[in-house]
Amino acid sequence: MLEQILGYLGLGLVLALSGIGSSIGTTTAGNAAEGALKKNPDKSGQYMILSALPATQGIYGFVALFMLMGKVATQGALVFGIGACVGVACMISAIRQGQVCANGIVGVSQGHNVFVNTLIYAALPEFYAILGLVGALITT
Numbered sequence: 001m002l003e004q005i006l007g008y009l010g011l012g013l014v015l016a017l018s019g020i021g022s023s024i025g026t027t028t029a030g031n032a033a034e035g036a037l038k039k040n041p042d043k044s045g046q047y048m049i050l051s052a053l054p055a056t057q058g059i060y061g062f063v064a065l066f067m068l069m070g071k072v073a074t075q076g077a078l079v080f081g082i083g084a085c086v087g088v089a090c091m092i093s094a095i096r097q098g099q100v101c102a103n104g105i106v107g108v109s110q111g112h113n114v115f116v117n118t119l120i121y122a123a124l125p126e127f128y129a130i131l132g133l134v135g136a137l138i139t140t
Contacts, residue, residue: 007076010083011065017087018061018094018129025054025098032102036109043108046115050101050108053122057094057129061087064136071140082136089132097125 033047064086068079104118 003076006080007072010080014064014083014087018090019058021091021094022058025094028098029101032105040109054094054098057090060133086132090129093125093129
């Protein structure tokens with residue numbers, strides 16, 4: 001019974017934490033994009049791409065949820081540990097990626113040619129969310 005409780009808590013954590021991080025990250029970048037649209041509306045496509053990047057961590061949490069669902073009954077403690085760790089990694093990664101993207105959006109709106117560089121910098125925090133997901137895949 002305790003195994004199942006821990007397992008379901010782990011599933012909830014991976015989904016909730018990654019979703020919270022993606023929500024904060026996309027909102028941070030989206031707020032910057034909204035302000036940038038007033039200054040330079042011609043670059044709205046670039047703002048939209050940069051604003052959407054932090055959403056991927058929520059998708060990773062969703063993928064991890066499906067990877068872990070079959071192990072709840074038998075390996076609940078493992079699911080809890082993986083869910084908490086992947087959830088936290090995705091949450092922090094998405095929040096920080098949103099901050100990087102917001103700064104890039106401001107730079108693009110000011111006429112600087114920083115879109116590609118921002119994509120590269122935004123990939124750095126993304127890498128750690130991917131590592132968390134790969135770690136979960138290896139462990140399960």
